[in-house]
Amino acid sequence: MxxxxxxxxxxxxxxxxxxxxxxxxxPPRPEASSNPAVVALxxxxxxxxxxxxxxxxxxxxxxxxxxxxxxxxxxxxxARVRLDQGLYRQAESLAAKSNGFAAGDRTLRAENWxxxxxxxxxxxxxxxxxxxxERAERE
Amino acid sequence: MKLYKFLRFGKKARRKKTTxxxxxxxxxxxxxxxxxxxxxxAAMYIIYLDFTVRTRFEGRxxxxxxxxxxxxxxxxxxxxxxxxELVAELELLGYREAAASREPGSYRWRNQLVELVSRPFTxxxxxxxxxxxxxxxxxxxxxxxxxxxxxxxxxxxxxxxALIGGIYPGNNEDRVLVRRDEVPQLLVDALIAVEDVRFYxxxxxxxxxxxxxxxxxxxxxSVQGGSTLTQQLVKNFFLxxxxxxxxxxxxMIMALLLEVHYSKEEILETYxxxxxxxxxxxxxxxxxxxxxxxxxxxxxxxxxxxxxxxxVGMLKGPAYYSPRRHPQRxxxxxxxxxxEMAEAGFITDQQLLAGRITPLGVVERPPRxxxxxxxxxxxxxxxxxxxxxxxxxxxxxxxxxTTLDPWVQRSAESALGKQxxxxxxxxxxxxxxxxxxxxxxxxxxxxxxxxxxGRDPRFEGFNRALDAHRPIGSLxxxxxxxxxxxxxxxxxxxxxxxxxxxxxxxxxxxxxxxQNYDKEFHGQVPLRMxxxxxxxxxxxxxxLQLGVPSVLxxxxxxxxxxxxxxxxxxxxxxxxxxxLEVAQIYQTLAGGGFRTPxxxxxxxxxxxxxxxxxxxxxxxxxxxAPSSYLLxxxxxxxxxxxxxxxxHRYLPAELGIAGKTGTTDDFRxxxxxxFSGDRLGVVWVGRDDNQPAGLTGASGAMTVWAEMMxxxxxxxxxxxxxxGIERVWIDPQSGLRSVAxxxxxxxxxFVAGSAPxxxxxCGPGFKGNSLKNWFERIFR
Numbered sequence: 032m033x034x035x036x037x038x039x040x041x042x043x044x045x046x047x048x049x050x051x052x053x054x055x056x057x058p059p060r061p062e063a064s065s066n067p068a069v070v071a072l073x074x075x076x077x078x079x080x081x082x083x084x085x086x087x088x089x090x091x092x093x094x095x096x097x098x099x100x101x102x103x104x105x106x107x108x109x110a111r112v113r114l115d116q117g118l119y120r121q122a123e124s125l126a127a128k129s130n131g132f133a134a135g136d137r138t139l140r141a142e143n144w145x146x147x148x149x150x151x152x153x154x155x156x157x158x159x160x161x162x163x164x165e166r167a168e169r170e
Numbered sequence: 171m172k173l174y175k176f177l178r179f180g181k182k183a184r185r186k187k188t189t190x191x192x193x194x195x196x197x198x199x200x201x202x203x204x205x206x207x208x209x210x211x212a213a214m215y216i217i218y219l220d221f222t223v224r225t226r227f228e229g230r231x232x233x234x235x236x237x238x239x240x241x242x243x244x245x246x247x248x249x250x251x252x253x254x255e256l257v258a259e260l261e262l263l264g265y266r267e268a269a270a271s272r273e274p275g276s277y278r279w280r281n282q283l284v285e286l287v288s289r290p291f292t293x294x295x296x297x298x299x300x301x302x303x304x305x306x307x308x309x310x311x312x313x314x315x316x317x318x319x320x321x322x323x324x325x326x327x328x329x330x331x332a333l334i335g336g337i338y339p340g341n342n343e344d345r346v347l348v349r350r351d352e353v354p355q356l357l358v359d360a361l362i363a364v365e366d367v368r369f370y371x372x373x374x375x376x377x378x379x380x381x382x383x384x385x386x387x388x389x390x391x392s393v394q395g396g397s398t399l400t401q402q403l404v405k406n407f408f409l410x411x412x413x414x415x416x417x418x419x420x421x422m423i424m425a426l427l428l429e430v431h432y433s434k435e436e437i438l439e440t441y442x443x444x445x446x447x448x449x450x451x452x453x454x455x456x457x458x459x460x461x462x463x464x465x466x467x468x469x470x471x472x473x474x475x476x477x478x479x480x481x482v483g484m485l486k487g488p489a490y491y492s493p494r495r496h497p498q499r500x501x502x503x504x505x506x507x508x509x510e511m512a513e514a515g516f517i518t519d520q521q522l523l524a525g526r527i528t529p530l531g532v533v534e535r536p537p538r539x540x541x542x543x544x545x546x547x548x549x550x551x552x553x554x555x556x557x558x559x560x561x562x563x564x565x566x567x568x569x570x571x572t573t574l575d576p577w578v579q580r581s582a583e584s585a586l587g588k589q590x591x592x593x594x595x596x597x598x599x600x601x602x603x604x605x606x607x608x609x610x611x612x613x614x615x616x617x618x619x620x621x622x623x624g625r626d627p628r629f630e631g632f633n634r635a636l637d638a639h640r641p642i643g644s645l646x647x648x649x650x651x652x653x654x655x656x657x658x659x660x661x662x663x664x665x666x667x668x669x670x671x672x673x674x675x676x677x678x679x680x681x682x683x684x685q686n687y688d689k690e691f692h693g694q695v696p697l698r699m700x701x702x703x704x705x706x707x708x709x710x711x712x713x714l715q716l717g718v719p720s721v722l723x724x725x726x727x728x729x730x731x732x733x734x735x736x737x738x739x740x741x742x743x744x745x746x747x748x749x750l751e752v753a754q755i756y757q758t759l760a761g762g763g764f765r766t767p768x769x770x771x772x773x774x775x776x777x778x779x780x781x782x783x784x785x786x787x788x789x790x791x792x793x794x795a796p797s798s799y800l801l802x803x804x805x806x807x808x809x810x811x812x813x814x815x816x817x818h819r820y821l822p823a824e825l826g827i828a829g830k831t832g833t834t835d836d837f838r839x840x841x842x843x844x845f846s847g848d849r850l851g852v853v854w855v856g857r858d859d860n861q862p863a864g865l866t867g868a869s870g871a872m873t874v875w876a877e878m879m880x881x882x883x884x885x886x887x888x889x890x891x892x893x894g895i896e897r898v899w900i901d902p903q904s905g906l907r908s909v910a911x912x913x914x915x916x917x918x919x920f921v922a923g924s925a926p927x928x929x930x931x932c933g934p935g936f937k938g939n940s941l942k943n944w945f946e947r948i949f950r
Contacts, residue, residue, distance in 0.1 A: 071326050100614035
């Protein structure tokens with residue numbers, strides 16, 4: 032009983048934190064890239080992801096990353112695709128990689144921390160997830 | 171039915187002679203039985219022939235090698251590319267230059283404008299249709315892509331990828347199997363014009379052809395044998411010198427049978443891959459694909475009219491018409507083929523005239539292998555073997571999409587060849603005694619863009635990039651310094667290291683007394699200078715302070731996956747690694763502390779183009795961002811003011827290249843590993859017999875690296891500054907805090923809070939400071 036409570040309480044807390052962290056996110060963003068090829072690929076990624084073709088969406092993102100390897104948003108999109116695929120470790124690493132290129136873009140970084148938080152809770156690391164969600168709030 | 175009538179006719183003839191009804195009856199029965207037996211035997215024989223020829227045909231047709239492709243070139247506005255580079259890529263793909271490019275696979279180049287019609291191709295994520303477009307170039311980039319039909323803009327276009335090799339059935343049998351749709355139509359035209367004009371009309375044998383051949387032979391102007399292509403194919407299946415009527419008859423029956431079972435295109439495709447075209451020692455050259463590589467050193471797709479005619483001409487007698495041994499004869503025969511083609515209406519008179527005066531185009535010496543990139547291919551093969559059975563690779567016709575960038579590969583091959591020769595000539599080193607290997611990868615996604623396994627890039631044997639394990643010398647030092655920088659409270663770039671004599675005595679081992687390259691000791695040296703100048707003694711002492719195991723742990727984290735013994739000498743690079751392993755270590759440094767497994771394959775599709783497996787980009791953070799940042803800054807100093815300063819003779823300083831030289835005892839191994847913003851290169855130079863090569867990392871490997879990278883448009887290395895990094899002015903002599911304007915003061919990055927607090931004489935705490943500095947200090 033105690034053990035169950037010990038497990039569920041932080042889980043509930045995390046979920047609460049996660050929900051308030053996720054809801055107000057993503058204000059309309061400026062153009063993802065000034066390169067029309069990257070924009071075209073991102074359109075493709077979004078329609079592939081919407082159709083549930085996550086593997087293909089990942090492949091399209093890799094194509095985009097070959098064109099703009101330092102575009103933090105592309106790394107983030109790839110992190111999100113991996114998160115949706117349930118590949119949590121990859122999601123976490125890719126979001127961290129995105130942070131490396133995000134420099135002053137606080138919105139982007141906050142979103143990366145949210146992805147890291149979700150990826151960590153997906154792996155059962157609730158404490159780590161909480162830390163990540165708190166980082167997201169501070170960005 | 172006909173046979174039955176014949177029997178009845180036979181009966182009538184005999185009735186007159188015989189008198190006994192009984193005898194007649196017995197004889198009739200006997201004849202009937204005998205005929206049936208003959209019939210049965212004939213049927214069985216035909217079934218047997220059918221089985222034999224089909225087995226042979228299927229065996230040839232379905233052993234499809236895995237086909238290996240280079241990366242496709244993606245065209246988009248803003249791409250760094252010159253018109254000549256695009257044209258080189260199109261040539262590699264076998265596109266033809268045409269006055270007005272209309273067909274897929276053709277192009278036209280005028281100054282800053284290239285018009286082309288791309289070939290259709292199916293990738294794992296869908297089809298790219300044939301597109302007719304105009305590519306306009308700016309100074310060093312693609313300015314615009316437009317559809318020629320309506321001038322509309324194209325954002326992105328993926329060309330078809332170059333075929334770079336195959337994984338073939340059998341151990342020693344090398345073939346270059348081609349698919350019907352990859353065979354130039356001109357070749358098929360030539361073949362039909364000369365060997366079998368009625369190929370598409372007959373059913374395996376061609377009575378008219380036989381008759382004509384007979385007439386022609388008698389009249390003495392024969393260019394035609396009577397056999398159809400189908401018969402020739404059958405003949406090739408059962409090669410024997412025997413020339414009997416029975417054999418000819420078998421051939422005809424089998425030809426008829428083949429035509430019943432298979433389409434003309436299937437038969438033609440098998441013929442093209444099967445037919446005998448020459449001899450190379452004890453190796454038989456079968457098929458036009460291999461012949462094209464053997465005679466012209468290029469893929470069949472790229473041969474022109476005269477070359478197609480030459481190959482077809484050789485069918486009549488590959489030895490007699492060998493263009494290498496009997497060029498005159500071969501040329502006459504080729505021109506005869508061209509004449510036949512013109513007569514059959516396949517080519518115009520103009521083409522005929524132009525073809526006749528074209529040189530043979532045969533390369534002097536046949537290339538050694540069938541792939542231009544055997545070293546890269548062996549890496550691909552190794553990575554595939556982890557996931558597939560070898561027989562599937564050799565027979566299922568898988569399509570393998572790799573990361574090879576032919577442009578980078580070309581630059582790498584030529585740099586290694588040229589530079590080794592230059593080094594030998596310039597330094598009085600015996601000719602051809604030096605060897606080398608190198609890899610180029612993408613810094614962010616770990617794709618291997620080029621791999622050279624030795625001086626002769628076509629050599630299919632020992633692949634030094636994968637299999638030469640050599641001590642890496644100072645290439646290990648960044649790992650030692652990284653281990654230190656990960657403890658910011660103890661070590662910073664400004665920390666003074668002790669470079670005075672060191673003697674390590676351990677029970678059971680020899681005394682260890684590392685020396686510096688210049689045989690001097692340098693007293694107190696700033697950490698970043700110890701790395702930049704590659705001081706051994708201070709590095710060894712630092713490594714011993716940190717502990718050999720913790721340095722080796724870091725090495726494993728960076729990507730080395732084999733056991734390391736862990737001696738003190740490991741700290742100075744006594745352990746041996748292959749260039750591939752070194753590339754994996756530096757990949758992690760170049761990737762900002764994220765380990766990305768090196769990949770040579772993007773995806774594998776089935777024969778029918780269905781996705782089978784993807785090898786996705788994977789990253790894992792193994793070094794924290796601030797430590798990684800500090801280390802790479804220090805590696806930039808190696809180039810800016812350390813052992814790799816010479817790089818500036820080849821490359822502009824603004825690229826901010828980070829790198830490290832490595833030299834081993836007695837100059838046996840010369841290494842350089844370095845990266846720009848987009849590419850990482852690792853080069854090894856040395857001798858196969860492990861004798862001294864007489865080169866340092868900077869005088870040997872680094873010059874190859876520089877020569878190679880100078881041929882590629884590199885992106886500068888601009889490091890994003892991670893959180894928690896501050897910049898502080900330092901007095902390098904004392905390692906203490908200083909201010910801008912003090913003599914020798916340098917501004918260095920520190921993990922926040924790790925910079926020295928104490929001030930150097932000219933620094934912020936010094937009495938003679940200005941009032942402004944005093945205020946700055948108060949309000950810091």
